[in-house]
Amino acid sequence: MGFFKKDFKNKKNLVVLDIGSQFIKALWLEVDKEENKGTLLSWTKENFVDDFEKLCANCQKAIKKLEKKTGRKAEELFLGIGGDILRGTSTSFCYKREERRQKIDLTELKYFVQKTQWKAFEKIRKEFSLQTGLPETEVRLVNAHIIDIKVDNVHLANPLGFQGQNVCLSIFNNYTSLKLLEDLVRLASWLGLGLVGISSPAYALFHCLELGPSFKEDILIIDLGGKITEATLIKKQGELLETRNFNLGGYLFTKTIAEFLDLGSDEAEMVKVKYSKDEVSPEAKKRLDRLFSANLTSWVGGVKVVLDELFKNCKSFPSQIFLCGGGSNLPPIKDVLKRKGNFKVSPIFSREFSKIKNKTKFEEIPSLALAALALESPEASEFSAILKRAVRLIQG
Numbered sequence: 001m002g003f004f005k006k007d008f009k010n011k012k013n014l015v016v017l018d019i020g021s022q023f024i025k026a027l028w029l030e031v032d033k034e035e036n037k038g039t040l041l042s043w044t045k046e047n048f049v050d051d052f053e054k055l056c057a058n059c060q061k062a063i064k065k066l067e068k069k070t071g072r073k074a075e076e077l078f079l080g081i082g083g084d085i086l087r088g089t090s091t092s093f094c095y096k097r098e099e100r101r102q103k104i105d106l107t108e109l110k111y112f113v114q115k116t117q118w119k120a121f122e123k124i125r126k127e128f129s130l131q132t133g134l135p136e137t138e139v140r141l142v143n144a145h146i147i148d149i150k151v152d153n154v155h156l157a158n159p160l161g162f163q164g165q166n167v168c169l170s171i172f173n174n175y176t177s178l179k180l181l182e183d184l185v186r187l188a189s190w191l192g193l194g195l196v197g198i199s200s201p202a203y204a205l206f207h208c209l210e211l212g213p214s215f216k217e218d219i220l221i222i223d224l225g226g227k228i229t230e231a232t233l234i235k236k237q238g239e240l241l242e243t244r245n246f247n248l249g250g251y252l253f254t255k256t257i258a259e260f261l262d263l264g265s266d267e268a269e270m271v272k273v274k275y276s277k278d279e280v281s282p283e284a285k286k287r288l289d290r291l292f293s294a295n296l297t298s299w300v301g302g303v304k305v306v307l308d309e310l311f312k313n314c315k316s317f318p319s320q321i322f323l324c325g326g327g328s329n330l331p332p333i334k335d336v337l338k339r340k341g342n343f344k345v346s347p348i349f350s351r352e353f354s355k356i357k358n359k360t361k362f363e364e365i366p367s368l369a370l371a372a373l374a375l376e377s378p379e380a381s382e383f384s385a386i387l388k389r390a391v392r393l394i395q396g
Contacts, residue, residue, distance in 0.1 A: 013072050014038070015063055015193065016374050018080040018201065018367040019055075022226020022251050023326075024048055025367045026062035028070055029356075031375065038375045039357045040368075042069040048226070052183060056190045063191060077193035078374035080367065083230045083245040085180055086142060086200045089127060090241040091120035092170040100165035104151070109160065110386050116169045117144060117390040124175050132177065140181045142174040142198050144391050145207070146383050148239045155237065158383075170239045171387065174200050197374060201366035202232040202243040204373040205324070209352055218318035220310075221348075222303070222337075223366050224327035225249045229299070231306045233318070244309055246302035250327025252295050260291055276329040289332065296336050303337075324348045324365035 012033070018025040023045045029038040044065045046058040063074050093116040125136040132138075149156050151164035159167065176184075188195035205221050221232040230245040250272070258268035274280050275288050321343045323334060334345045348365045350358060353372045362368070 013070075013075045014078060014196070014374060015066065015074045015076070016078045016080065016367070016371045017059055017062070018364075018370050019059075020048060020082055020225050021084065021228040021249060022048055024055075024058055024062055025364060026059070026066055027362070027367060027371050028066045028072075028074075029371055029374065036375060037355045037357065038371065040360055040362065040371065042066050043360055043362045043367075044069075052186075056187055059187065060191055063193075074191075074193055076196050077188050077191060078196050078370065079184055079188070079198045080201055080204065080370035081176075081184065081198060082225060082228055083200060083202060083243050084228055084247075086174050086176050086198070087128070087131065088172060088174045088200050088202055088241070088243045089120075089124060090147060090170055090172040090239075091116065091123055092148075092168060092239055093119050094166060094168040097165050097167060101163055103161050103163055104159050104167070106160065109383070112167065112169060113146070113171075113383065113386045114390045114393070116171055117387065117394065120144075120171050120173055121394050124173055128175060128177075134177060138178050139175055140178050141391050141395060142176055142181060143203075144171055144173045144387050145203065146170070146387055147172045147206070147241055148237070149383075150239070168239070170241075172203060172206075172241045174198070174203060199370060199373055200243070201370055202230055203241070204369035205322075205348075205366060206232060206234060206238075206241055208355075208369045208372040209322075209348065217320060219320050219322065220307075220318045221322045221324065222328070224323070224325035224330075224333065225366075226251045226326065229302060229306075229325075229327075231303070231310065233310045242310055244306045246306060248299050248302045250325070250330065252299065253292055253327070253330060256291060256295055257288070272330070276331065278331075292330075292332055296332055299333075300336055319344055321345045322348050326364060 012031050014029040014031050016027040016029060025045045026043060027040055028042045030041055031038045044062050046062045049055050049058060067074055125139055128139040129136045148170040149159050150168040151159050151162050152166050156162060184198060185195065201223060216237065219234040223230045227249045228245050228247055229249050230243060233242045254265065254268045254272050257263065257271050258265055321337060323345055337343050337345050350363050350368055353368050355372045355375050356368060
């Protein structure tokens with residue numbers, strides 16, 4: 001993927017832009033190249049706008065604020081983009097080896113990775129056309145990750161040198177349209193920064209929280225953003241990773257407050273934050289609880305549609321839900337999930353990201369997950385390099 005910088009080991013003053021549906025969050029990371037860790041020195045946010053040039057200007061404004069706060073010059077950029085632009089799906093492929101006693105070598109693994117990725121691309125082309133109405137030729141892969149390898153039903157971090165008959169590989173791909181990908185590359189160029197990577201928060205959460213083989217049951221992550229809620233299903237101990245979203249988020253509650261109290265958007269947002277922190281009077285809390293009743297019904301309806309789609313071939317929903325995103329701080333969200341679906345609902349804490357030393361009060365989990373992922377080299381393992389070459393071949 002030629003639009004990314006190749007020298008990932010030299011990351012130092014790294015800006016992570018999490019471009020959400022309501023806000024752009026900008027994080028400044030000082031990178032320790034030896035330890036492959038980072039220190040979050042500062043952060044800021046700006047409003048998201050649909051106009052491309054205004055979006056670039058707001059991103060630039062956020063970076064200038066960070067440069068002023070830190071007294072440093074930004075050098076490199078990692079972009080986080082939500083599921084309305086950067087879509088994601090996983091593909092699994094299994095094959096039966098003719099010589100089960102023969103050890104798996106690098107040549108065999110390369111062939112297997114390439115075959116699986118071609119199968120994944122065929123699936124993505126069809127899904128993309130159905131989802132967008134655009135021709136299959138317009139789809140572009142943004143990144144690819146090996147999320148699970150099994151030999152004879154045993155999960156392995158590295159299958160090289162192992163014997164076995166049945167080998168299964170799962171790959172997760174982020175993809176988007178040619179035009180949107182060109183816009184993202186243009187954004188980095190506009191900002192004058194070296195683009196080191198692009199990812200969806202959904203994959204970043206899965207990877208950085210290590211929600212794979214150690215979890216025996218299916219898991220659902222719900223990221224309640226500003227205007228979009230994204231659900232990520234982690235199934236079969238990390239073999240399957242699927243994302244879906246719907247256009248209702250925390251802004252729905254902000255808008256309701258603004259209309260009811262005749263407030264501006266910023267003032268309404270402040271009221272919502274105080275409500276989330278239980279900093280309003282008991283009387284105000286009761287009024288807001290009643291006010292949000294219809295919003296909760298609509299939002300849960302969206303969750304149900306997503307769950308029905310993700311679990312159309314399953315008999316039961318996951319018992320465990322991890323909740324994150326700015327809107328997840330609303331107390332009724334957790335309550336309604338427990339009441340409606342009998343789910344075990346758990347928050348995600350910033351301490352989960354051990355690679356980041358957080359010197360700020362920033363606690364937005366999806367953004368921190370992106371920052372943790374940005375610290376890693378996409379060629380950290382031999383498998384990643386093989387997969388990257390396979391993606392290049394497919395892109396042409």
